[in-house]
Amino acid sequence: MDRSSRINFNGPPISGVRSSAYCIPTATPEADGTLAWTSTTLVLVEADADGKTGIGFSYADTATAKLINDSLAEAVAGCDALAVGYCRQAMIARIRNLGRPGICSMAISAVDNALWDLKAKLLDLPLVSLLGQVRTRVPVYGSGGFTCYSVEALQEQLADWTGSGITRVKMKVGSEPGHDVSRVAAARDAIGLNNELFVDANGAYSRKQALAMAQAFADAGVSWFEEPVSSDDLEGLRLIRDSAPPGIDISAGEYGYDSFYFRRMLQAGAVDVLQADATRCAGITGFMQAAVLCQAFNLPLSSHCAPSIHVHPCCAAQPLRHLEYFYDHVRIEKMLFDGALEPVNGELIPDLSRPGLGLEFKHADAVRYAV
Ligand SMILES: [Mg+2]
Structure with missing residues (x-):
């Protein structure tokens, strides 16, 4: 062309x-x-x-x-x-x-x-108005809880979020499976019984391991089990989804780069909640396409990482459950973007007084990180 x-x-x-x-x-x-x-x-x-x-x-x-x-x-x-x-x-x-x-x-x-x-x-226009707003605010979940954290650091991070009004928090599991059940119990102790606890294995477990973990995590009140096995193993995800206790949702989709991927995952019955990431799936256009696919399969969507990109599309996507408020990206976006939002009572509210995504890049602050 x-x-x-x-x-x-x-x-x-x-x-x-x-x-x-x-x-x-x-x-x-x-x-x-x-x-x-x-x-x-x-x-x-x-x-x-x-x-x-x-x-x-x-x-x-x-x-x-x-x-x-x-x-x-x-x-x-x-x-x-x-x-x-x-x-x-x-x-x-x-x-x-x-x-x-x-x-x-x-x-x-x-x-x-x-x-x-x-x-x-x-x-x-604020971007959400251009996309077509369906909600005023989007619920978030605090996401971090890295496997290299000490138990004390894990507990402190998760409790900081619940203390600030974020009622759902996610921790990583899978690098040392023998310690995962006790770390999850420690996380539950830190956040109490009135907050939701999510785990993300990033595909670390075998199918049999994941089946056993699903039961143990459900016993600790975990309500979200992300990538229990590799997200390329759609039959494995389906197996865990069908066999896990009813209170625990199976989720995946962060490595979706196009709508064909999401369609395959949904058609396989692999997830209870689809995840999509507008910084990977060909942008906000691809994210909104994932939302339409979720509607067609009557399943909820949750956004993955990069909270500042997702606030507006999440407030325009009909089948949306929540937005991932990922520790690493929150830190970077607060540092480098004017207009990065703070949750209020566990929700992000797009600033309708600012056009577009509502962000300005702080070039002067970013220059020392330039590659
Ligand atoms: Mg993940």
């Missing part, structure tokens, strides 16, 4: 797209059932049209920023800034020979998110 063939429907042309990456060390080492890390990379996109700049981002490798600058920026330059779906199709066409999942979809996500922010700013 050369620039002369680009259709301008009714909006101003996109005059520029650029990406930059920032590597932020974690506060302390972090680990889950299958991975450990000491830094997190934020890939920012800025998209310009008619004197406005939209911003979007993903948490991804620096290769994502390179792909955007080397290829996707040119694919959408000159396209109609109001035609987000057209731009998305142009990007999907551009990466055909590279493969859709992973870096390509994260790159498309960051650009798609910036284009939604840009469109809302051009129309001077």
